[in-house]
Amino acid sequence: MHFKELSFPTNYIWGAAISAAQAEGAVHIDGKLNSIWDDFSKRKWNLNRKIAHHGISHKPLNSAEFYHNFKADIQILKQLNFKAFRFSTAWSRILPNGIGPINQKGIDFYNQLIDELLENNIVPWLTIYHWDLPVALQKKGGWVNRDILNWFEEFTQVLLHHFGDRVLNWMVLNEPLAFTAAGHFLGVHAPGKIGITNFLKATHHALLVQANTGRQIKNINANFKVGTTFSATYITPYSQKPKDIEATKRADALYNRLFLEPYLGMGLPISELPFLNKIEKYTKSEDNYAFDADFIGIQNYTREVAKHNTWMPYIKAGIVPAEKRNVPITAMKWEILPESIYHILKKINQYPNLPPIYLTEVGAAFKDTVSENGDVNDQERIQFFEKYFQQVLRAHQENYTTEGVFVWSLLDNFEWAEGYHPRFGLVHVDFKTQQRIIKQSGKWFKDFLKS
Ligand code: GAL
Numbered sequence: 001m002h003f004k005e006l007s008f009p010t011n012y013i014w015g016a017a018i019s020a021a022q023a024e025g026a027v028h029i030d031g032k033l034n035s036i037w038d039d040f041s042k043r044k045w046n047l048n049r050k051i052a053h054h055g056i057s058h059k060p061l062n063s064a065e066f067y068h069n070f071k072a073d074i075q076i077l078k079q080l081n082f083k084a085f086r087f088s089t090a091w092s093r094i095l096p097n098g099i100g101p102i103n104q105k106g107i108d109f110y111n112q113l114i115d116e117l118l119e120n121n122i123v124p125w126l127t128i129y130h131w132d133l134p135v136a137l138q139k140k141g142g143w144v145n146r147d148i149l150n151w152f153e154e155f156t157q158v159l160l161h162h163f164g165d166r167v168l169n170w171m172v173l174n175e176p177l178a179f180t181a182a183g184h185f186l187g188v189h190a191p192g193k194i195g196i197t198n199f200l201k202a203t204h205h206a207l208l209v210q211a212n213t214g215r216q217i218k219n220i221n222a223n224f225k226v227g228t229t230f231s232a233t234y235i236t237p238y239s240q241k242p243k244d245i246e247a248t249k250r251a252d253a254l255y256n257r258l259f260l261e262p263y264l265g266m267g268l269p270i271s272e273l274p275f276l277n278k279i280e281k282y283t284k285s286e287d288n289y290a291f292d293a294d295f296i297g298i299q300n301y302t303r304e305v306a307k308h309n310t311w312m313p314y315i316k317a318g319i320v321p322a323e324k325r326n327v328p329i330t331a332m333k334w335e336i337l338p339e340s341i342y343h344i345l346k347k348i349n350q351y352p353n354l355p356p357i358y359l360t361e362v363g364a365a366f367k368d369t370v371s372e373n374g375d376v377n378d379q380e381r382i383q384f385f386e387k388y389f390q391q392v393l394r395a396h397q398e399n400y401t402t403e404g405v406f407v408w409s410l411l412d413n414f415e416w417a418e419g420y421h422p423r424f425g426l427v428h429v430d431f432k433t434q435q436r437i438i439k440q441s442g443k444w445f446k447d448f449l450k451s
Pocket of ligand 1: 019022174175178231299361408415416424
């Protein structure tokens, strides 16, 4: 099937995405103070690995310098025919200390960004929190301190006050499982904390924030469209042995159900993950994880294969790396399996009263090279998108519909613990010169989205 035959509904939303810590750069410019990622990436050795070096400094410090280039980048976005843009707000650019005095230059930046988008007929979709907590709040315990509920409310209030006249679409958190599990249990993401207590407290607070903030936003204006985003991984068992099948259920509860089901009002998946019972001791009578959202954002990149593993604490399940399974992989070493999204949508659609779904991140990292004539011919990425969208349409035919897609990412950027090596952009960025080259995949979108 050629891409021209990919017939999506005419009102389907097509956007591209970035996040502040990954794309803005300008870390110490105009009053911004450090986020936990600025600090974490400065450490020479993180717990499990060094943020990989590939010729340039692997800190979000420089990155794609979207802060200085946003006008030109929005012109590229427009040229590629996208009509929506998902970005996040750097908390420590707006409130350098996390709470208290506002940094006017931070407000000015996002005001200009939002105005520029609207002037170019591109709808802003704002993510409040994409993992970059101000260091000042981390010093007070960050996500493991229940005060995060008040800090987050204050930050949200500032955003609503300054941007709520023009931004209608709000996403509260980006993939809470990543910053709780990778950041507070495994220690491989900022803030580099480990252990079950940190994980459970951070999880409890993130569950509360994603629901409370939804209510807060709707109370200001019921017309706002509010949701939050979830990572979603298609998980299959390594073998048909009952032990592997049970391990797969536990892995699925952790990867896919922990944050989504409480949000939908179904409570925690305690029967598969009994250790979640311990959350009860942090819970107060007023705590409510449920929120009647206008939409949910689903972000699926790959499939994982799970296997029973006695040594793995708490979930007794391990993941069999794609590299060992002899399957095609991306530069992230993630299996390329576009039908994952079909299975995810089918599975999620079993929930009753599901709000509309947006695919808030879709993309793949490959080892893109710039040819002598200055072209980046990323055919693998084009194929990835074609096949992925076929699977989204397959889901639509079975009534597992979605309302829109946000491509990850508009620009090559800082890929967290992987540094600058994996390139996800539709636009190649030379991190030394900041030169942009629209990749063939970007041109593919331009053609595909042309009306
Ligand atoms: C997501 C994350 C993005 C991006 C992407 C690719 O989990 O939200 O910030 O890094 O993965 O790895």
